[in-house]
Amino acid sequence: MGLLRDILNLHLVLGTLSKATPLLLAALGGVWSERAGVINFALEGMMLTGAFAAVWGSYVTGSPWVGVGCAVVAGLALAAVHGLASLHLRVNQIVSAMALNILALGATGSLMECVFGTVGTSPSVAKLPSLPLAEGRVGVLSIVAVVAAIGSGLLLYRTRWGLAVRAVGEDPTAALTVGARVFRLKWACVLASGVLAGLAGAHISTGDLSQFLEGMTGGRGYIAVAAVIFGRWRPGGVMLACFLFGLADALGENLQGVGIARWHISPEWALMVPFLVTVAALAGLVGRSVAPRGLGETPSGEG
C-alpha cells in the first residue's frame, strides 16, 4: 500500500513525539494541579505566554536556553495569578482560568507589537537543540517531557509528599487534620503546573518552530486538559493519552501533505483531526473517569 507508506512512516513516529511533547508537559502540569484539587483550564494561556516569552528571551539574548527560562517564569507568573484568585480570592477556578486565557491571548498579541514591532508573526529566533535519533531528530524538551512524566509518577505515588498532595486533593479537611499543609501544597502544585505549561509553550515556539505566531497554541491547552481526564489523572495514563492525541495531530499534518494530492482530502478536514479525536475520546471514555473528590473546592480555614 503506497498510500499507507506515505502516511505511516518514521516521519510519523517522530512527528507524534514532537506533537505529543507540549501536550504531555502541559497535561502533567494539569495532573499536579488537579491532584491537589485545583482545576486548571489555564494551561492554554500559560502555554501561550510561555511560547511568547521563550521567543522573546531567545530574541533578546540569542540563547534559546534563556528563552526556556523566560517561558518558565511566564508560566509561573500566570500560575501565581491563578493560585491567588482561586485559593485566596474565592474566584471560581474555571472563571479565573478563562480570564487568564483571554489575558494571555491579548497580552501576547499586543506585546508582540510593542517588542517586535510586528503583527501576528514574530521574527525568527534561535531554536532549541535536538538530538539525532534513527533518521530524524528529537527535540530536547521531548526528552524532558518523558522524564517529567516518569518523575511525576514516582513523586506522586512513591513519596510521602505525593501522598500528601493526593490527600489534599481528595479531602482537604481530612488532610488538614492529619497535619498536611493544605495551602502550601496546593500552591506548590499550581506553581508546578505553571512551570510545566511554560516549558510546553517553549517547545511549541522554539523547539518545534523558531518563532511566535499569534494564538499559536490553537487549543492545545484544552486538548491537554482532555488528556488529563482521558488519562484518569495518572501520569502514566496521561502520557498514553498525549501520545494518542499527538498521533492524531501528526496524522492530520501528514494527511495535509499527502491526502490532498492522493485522496482529495481538503486541508480543512485534516486540520480538524485532533479536535475530532479529542471529542471522540471523551465521548467513548469507557467506565468514565473519576476526578479527585475535592476538585474545584475553595479551601477554607487554616492550613
Added chain:
Amino acid sequence: MLPVDLRRHRWWILLAAVVAGLVLLGPRLSGFGGGVATAWAHGAFGSASSVALTLELAGVLTLVGLAFLLPFQGGLFNIGAEGQLYAGGLAAVLVGVYTSLPAGLHFGAALCAAALAGAGWAALAGALKCWRGAHEVVTTIMLNYIAVGMSRYLVDGPLNAGTYAAQTQPVAVTAQLPVLWSAPPMAVDAGVVLAGVLAVLVALGLRRTVWGYELRVVGGNPRAATEAGISQGRAWFVSLLLGGAMAGLAGAELVLGMERVFTATLSPGFGYDGIAVALLAGGEAWAVPLSALLFASLRSADKALQLEAGLSPRVIYVVQAVLILAVAARAAWRPHWRRSRPIVRAEVPWGS
C-alpha cells in the same frame, strides 16, 4: 495558613495591579488617559454610522452573553458560543440563499433555522455531558474548532460563490432583517430589538418560571436539587439547548443583518466575548444588554483606538480579562460581615 492576610492589604494589591497594568501598557503611555477616552467615545459614538455599528454589535454580544449565561445558571460553562454562532450563521445563509419564501416569512424562517442549528450544535456537547460525563468546557471548545474548520471547508468548496473571495453568495433581500434606522454605510436592524426582547424573556424565565427556578437550584446546590427530585441532566440539557439557540441567532444577525454573506471569519471571537459580557452582568440576564453595549463600544471603537490612541485592538482582551477577574473576586473585597454566600457555587461535577 495564609502567609499574609490579603484582605487587610487589599489596597496595596489593587495598587500593585494598577502599576502592573501601566507597566504592561508602558510604551503606549504617551498621551494616555485623555487620548484613550476620547478615541473610545469618538470611535463608538462619534457618528451616526458608528452608533449604528455599536448597537448592532451590542445585539450580537447580548445574544452570545445569554448563550453563556443560561447554562451558567445551572453551573455549566458553555464556552461553545463561537461554534454555535457559526452553526447558526451557516443555517441562516442556507435558508437565505437557497430557498425562496415571501418577504415576511423568509427572514423569520432563516432565524428559526439558525436558532435550531445553534441549539443542535450545543446539544452535541449537552449529550456528551449528560450521558457520557464529558466535561463541557473541553467538548464545547473542541466543537468550536470543528465548526470553524467546517465553515472554512464549506466556503472554500461547496458553498463558494464562485469568486476568489472565500464567501458564499449574498442572502436574498427577503431574508435580510428589516432595517429600523439607516445610517450609511451601517444600519440598525430588527435583530437588535430581538436581542433586547430575548434578554428580558430570559430574565423573566429565570426568575418567574418553575424551569428557571429548577435550573438555579441545580446550579446553586446540586444535592438539594437531587433531594427535591429535580432532574439535573434535563435542566442542564435544556439550558444548553437554549444557550445554543441564542448563539445561533447571533450568527444569523451577523449573516442576515450586518454581513449579508457567510464567511469563515464571520466572528473575530464574539463567542468568547460572551463570557465576559455575562460575567460582567453578574449573571443577571437584564444586565446583559448593558454589559454587551460596553464591550460593543470597545469593539466598534477598535480602529479609532488604534489610530488615535495607538492601542492595539488586542488590548480589548486584556480589559476583558481584568474585568472578569475583578468582578469574580468581588466577594473577597467585601467586608466579611457583609459577605453573602455566592449564588453559583463552584461545584463542578467532573466525569462522574
